[in-house]
Amino acid sequence: MNFTEPLILRSGEKLDSYHLAYETYGALNSLKNNAVLICHALNASHHVAGVYADAESASIGWWDTMIGPGKPVDTDQFFVIGINNLGSCFGSTGPMHLNPKTQKAWGSQFPVVTVEDWVEAQQRLVSALGIEKLCAVMGGSLGGMQALSWTLQYPDKVMHSIVIASAPNLNAENIAFNEVARRAIVNDPDFHGGNFYEYNVIPRRGLKIARMIGHITYLSDDVMNAKFGRELKNEKIKYSTQDVEFQIESYLRYQGEKFSEYFDANTYLLITRALDYFDPAKDYKNNLSLAFKELQASFLVISFKTDWRFSPSRSREIVKALIDNKRAVTYAEIDAPHGHDAFLLEDYRYLSVVRAYFEEIEKKINAKEQNNE
């Protein structure tokens, strides 16, 4: 969808016009009160569920375990919207597109976007789809930050917020990991200050390192030991500093390689920065309870015990601030072994919690629909 009303960003910069890629699943009901917006994290897109019919681009939606007919977020009941954020590289306006003012790729000139900017753009799309009020906003990790920010920016436009494996802001360690990844990209000679498109190169080395670092932090120590341990790639040790010796090395190199083939380097910088900046309590003397004063939505907050990047204690901060404000909140701490990645994986307990929550929402919606008949 194309938007021509300028978007004033938190940085003070302005996007005169932009395109937002999105997908929808299921049908909007007559009361238009069954819309669920899904917000993505670092490297995902608007393609949240299902498989593309077109065989060439056949790829499963990134949250297909969660969303679809008969799934926890049941598209037979709910109208689900997947959206690609500004600055991302999967269809919405981003740094690889032409800057209308220069007629060159934006590159590093693409304005820095924040979670709040994304939410504002999302709201315009939701509104353009004829939806006054979202039944739910939902996301994991950075997506959870958006789901939270919606309830702060548009308290009367969202009924339920589902915040998974997220945090009210990044701590120093998380910012640190983001920074190392960014430096790896920026220092890659093929980055050319962000204008690599003009040179027909890609800062693959930097992207690989960034992804390898990310991958380590998405997994738990335990799951890495269970999956790889100290298993060797070859039967015997080769005594080499540059060849692969351990399976974990092979896995990480492969992940880095794959990522560098499809992900945009400038997008990586932009999205990690949005993560760094998000901090709704900042303007409230770092008091999250104060920041939540105008909230109206009900919440489902979920964390995973082995997630050391967005640990349960960070989710509990959100829960505490909600309780301080007497907001309805359901909180589940799932004992899944997979670390931060758990929010994308199939775990019966996790999916059951989400399913139960959406079944309750469904009842409320159906009751309203009957009242309306």
Next chain:
Amino acid sequence: MNFTEPLILRSGEKLDSYHLAYETYGALNSLKNNAVLICHALNASHHVAGVYADAESASIGWWDTMIGPGKPVDTDQFFVIGINNLGSCFGSTGPMHLNPKTQKAWGSQFPVVTVEDWVEAQQRLVSALGIEKLCAVMGGSLGGMQALSWTLQYPDKVMHSIVIASAPNLNAENIAFNEVARRAIVNDPDFHGGNFYEYNVIPRRGLKIARMIGHITYLSDDVMNAKFGRELKNEKIKYSTQDVEFQIESYLRYQGEKFSEYFDANTYLLITRALDYFDPAKDYKNNLSLAFKELQASFLVISFKTDWRFSPSRSREIVKALIDNKRAVTYAEIDAPHGHDAFLLEDYRYLSVVRAYFEEIEKKINAKEQNNE
């Protein structure tokens, strides 16, 4: 000290001759039973204590809080030996030196060295100093692995082993962090396959990234939050993906910069590989208790609660295997906030434990000396 007897390495390769840089502190007693060998970790050297008299190279030894006159390892009582390992970049033979066969810098041709190789070289130096049996071997992190390996390789040549913030082997996550750091170095175009010396360049970009990653993992989450939190470098957010915004970024960049000025890239690869390879239980069906069967030394094992890179549970594995073999072991789990770095820092409880242990050793030595008179 120069050695001309060839050293056959675990890889099967051979070093025909080599130099080992070392320093000593205190005096060897008449019974020659008060010698303490200090083994270093990744980026340290033989300069373990004191300050060089020469003003130009004035630098405090890396374990000066621990070792010196009146300190926990009291150089008024003990003869302390600091040694620089083979392949390191502080004086002992390493990749930046001339390969006698080619008359060029070794570069990536420098043979891969293991903890066991280092210990063997150390033993030759200790023997050349006229010491039959070490009173103690001591080290933290990778240094602790050496202190442990001594007792396995030379069970009758070491009386006490002090293993601090260490592990019986690296887990998958640790190997993963090492691998990312190595890839950052190897992929730096200035690395030139390890032969950058010939090109008069240094793979600084890679070294910086490696060090930044390392630094994150040496600190605990808590100490990083306490020290830096989300503090901004400037008063206001600049909305930039490449400029420093947060203090933690500034700190990491500075650490990376400093490190890249003095540390050798090939040494980084070699030393992290030695860490990866160390695994004394490997030839014993991964049964550490079996691997420890021939041990004779007494142990002091210390871990730090907030150390997530070499967590207490890994130290407990060592302690358990020692107990299984009825070896004398003192174990202390220190509640220090600093993460892995704690082993290098001043913490009263930590230093007291080491002091008490060495005071006991001192008593034993003095008793022997009196018996001998």
